[in-house]
Amino acid sequence: MNNIQTVILAGGLGTRLGPAWAAIPKSLVPIGGKPLLEHQLLLLKRYGLQDVILLTGHLSEKIEQFCGDGSRWGMRITCVCDSQPLGTAGAVRAISEQLSGDFVVLYGDVMLNMNLQRLLAFHKERMSDCTLVLHPNNHPFDSDLVAINAESRITGFFPKPHHSSMCYRNLVNAAVYVLSPRILPYITKDTMVDFGKDVFPRLPDTLRLYGYTTREYLKDIGTPERREEVEQDYRSGRIERANFDYKRPAVFLDRDGVINEEVGLLHRPEQFALLPHAAAGVRKINASDYLAVVISNQSVIARNLCTIAELERIHNTMETLLGQERAKLDGIYYCPHHPDAGYPEENPQYKINCTCRKPKTGLVERAARDLNIALEDSFFVGDAETDILCGHAAGLTTIGLRCGRGCKDSAVEPDYFFDDLYEAACFITEDPYHDVYHYLETAFSQSGKRPFIIAIGGNSRSGKSVLARYLAKKLRRQGEKVLSVALDNWLLPKQRRNPSQDVLARFQIQHIETDLQRLFRGEDIYLRKYDQFLREGTDTVVHYRLGDATIVIIDGVVALAAASLRSMADLKIFCSIDSTLLAKRVTRFYLWKGLDQYAIEELLKERQRSEYDIIKENDQYADIIVNALDYSV
Ligand SMILES: [Zn+2]
Structure with missing residues (x-):
């Protein structure tokens, strides 16, 4: 595994970052006093990836001067300067003779901290030809989106700009790939081609494309605001803490009555309306170390009111509406089951006594495994007794809301009561007492x-x-x-x-x-x-x-x-x-x-x-x- 090469696309200029950085390549823009490129190199080394090809463009001599042959980090670095702009994919195609076996591609303007061995293991286990790192971000409306199925196989690419009526899952191409040489023949030689726009969407079905979703830190420093945000996140230790190697606390959220208006057995996207303070609440959670994870009973499937595909469209509506307000969810987990069988209209396949329907803790446990969550530091926010019971049973701190069903059915008391998700999120993240x-x-x-x-x-x-x-x-x-x-x-x-x-x-x-x-x-x-x-x-x-x-x-x-x-x-x-x-x-x-x-x-x-x-x-x-x-x- 360790002889895997990494290609870093370091040709970009820092022009959009303003006059302060105009004279240096984006890769050398400092974060925490250290060039972005050095952060990337140290991360690669941490996970045993010591072989790097740097594709440079303008001001290549500055990058070459900085890196040398990589020996000062105990790495092997080759710089390749291409004066002709070929786009991301074109530049990789141009050096294809230097590539042996599967390789990693990083963009030189992305600050990232993720467990790369876990990514490579995912790629290998699935015998993937092309693995894209995907994550929810807080501006999906102007990002390149990707759709995947339950097995993480990529089912569609949706490059920006998006039509205003489109509802999508908040899953953004984070510009980190693991690729097999099998895709190289599909990149047109000596022309300007881009992975996201020209190559991935046109790869034949015979190739295996996967999306690797992660809650780890990946953010480009393309604008002065984003560079500043990354700087702050680095200084606060947030970037390192987001690595999958560390457990993170979460705020588990019920869906109906907490995020959206309670309508009773919601089963069509047009019934979905955000509650007034929901997006602000989720945004508040996003700005902290807590993950925002939805845990929802959706017996509408077992009751045959809608299909899984329709339920996912409802969730796409939720993510789109939240995304428009710059809020994101780190996970959505739902139980499609219901235990009471015997009705003529039901979907018998889902009428079972499962382990995931709240107040059971199956969904919380699954999320905790997928996202490496520290349950003892986490919260459950809900509006019904099942939420409070589920939170108690999973060892979480529970918060009942006075909106939605308002916990009026609840014989058990939550640890705290608040009016809405925003109040709860402020209390959790600000720790005011x-x-x-x-x-x-x-x-x-x-x-x-x-x-x-x-x-x-x-x-x-x-x-x-x-x-x-x-x-x-x-x-x-x-x-x-x-x-x-x-x-x-x-x-x-x-x-x-x-x-x-x-x-x-x-x-x-x-x-x-x-x-x-x-x-x-x-x-x-x-x-x-x-x-x-x-x-x-x-x-x-x-x-x-x-x-x-x-x-x-x-x-x-x-x-x-x-x-x-x-x-x-x-x-x-x-x-x-x-x-x-x-x-x-x-x-x-x-x-x-x-x-x-x-x-x-x-x-x-x-x-x-x-x-x-x-x-x-x-x-x-x-x-x-x-x-x-x-x-x-
Ligand atoms: Zn279930």
Whole structure:
């Protein structure tokens, strides 16, 4: 394998990069202080590819001067200067006598970091004549697209420009090829021919063409903006971290109700409409180290509402619409099955009890293998119970959304709740409570008191429970025993409240005090779990016991509102929210609960007097004040 040659097409000029780089070949444009070409050479060497032919054009002497014979990298480099422009394929055809066996082709203006041995193994296993590296990018609308089938065999080439009505899979030719000499006779001699436009689309069916899809880093530096992006990515370590050798975290996304409007058994492309914040959410994920992977139950196949080909057209619509907004998905995994057989109209082949239908974890596991995902650092974002159960079962952090089906069918609670995918994506990628955790960690280790008691108070919708869960999760990962106490469980049921009561009465503050004192004395506390959707106690019993907890986190509106509660706490956190944001949040929250606009306005007025104005004064008692997250697109 290791005698495989690599041809680097290094003839391009850096003219489009602006005056700063006009006088040097694009290959020598520096990234992180090192010419792009050197990054490529070092990557080749890392995977044992030491034999390189450099095809140069204008300013070839500069490249030759830089590389020499390659001995300074322990490589063998031959420079071939071609003064006559022959296009990418024409230039390779011109040196065909120097090629022995299969060879790799790289473009001199592409920054890449990928496991090349894995690519070569793919090429060899399939006895491929021509393997193209393909990936989703954030501008598929003006990229050269390729279609493949389930076996990764290439089924079509779609060079840019694309007709505006075309829907396509976001799979872009990344300009890295592994080729067999068998394709050389199909390149016309001594004329200007390009691989993407003139050669690949015209190769006969007798040759075996494959697409190798990857989530690794490949980006050309053709414009000043793109060069700058690559520079930033290099400096942040993102390029190296994207190599398949490293696991990456992912955000797994349900499809219907998370990315697109929930219509119930969607089975035609024209029914597909993006939710307002979906593309911004996916874009946010794309800008981070997380992968964006769709995990979807599509029983429309088993129900015979559409075929696999039609479902793929729906997914092409999704990728096209996201792509137009510069958002991309790193994978789409779906289950076509359904377990309940016996209906006359069904497709019996798919009516099976499979291992991939959510809440089963088969799809997540398949994605984790294909994309080398670190599940322990990953999230599942969904709008239904099956999503939350699947996420739990796969060991992911779960996020329920209040859009789509809004998790209203769910008996299990997600780790976090957010309004839409954009909010969830901001929370995941920005890690906004990181500093609060560090403050807590220091206070905890300096105090030595066990259990260490944290009280988190503040107005409703200010982010208390998200913060409380975040801190508990991180502390548990550090091996701490955390008891989380939600003061909502002491709330009077809706029917037992009266308008003259203030927030302290509504929370039965005296009960909280005595119950917490009993808890800290070692007694067991039993309560009826409060359902925030029905606003009443449920039949589920909540049981609190101190046990050997090293940390207790108490969160609730009134956590800092009474002196007796404050005196129990070793660390007091206040979550602050301004009245405009509060009104916006309360409105969205109660719309989700099904209240109408009028009822919400009444509730807001009442809460202003009986709760908001009282609680907002509690910030004076806090050790830290945490501002509510405001993620607006
Ligand atoms: Zn299945």
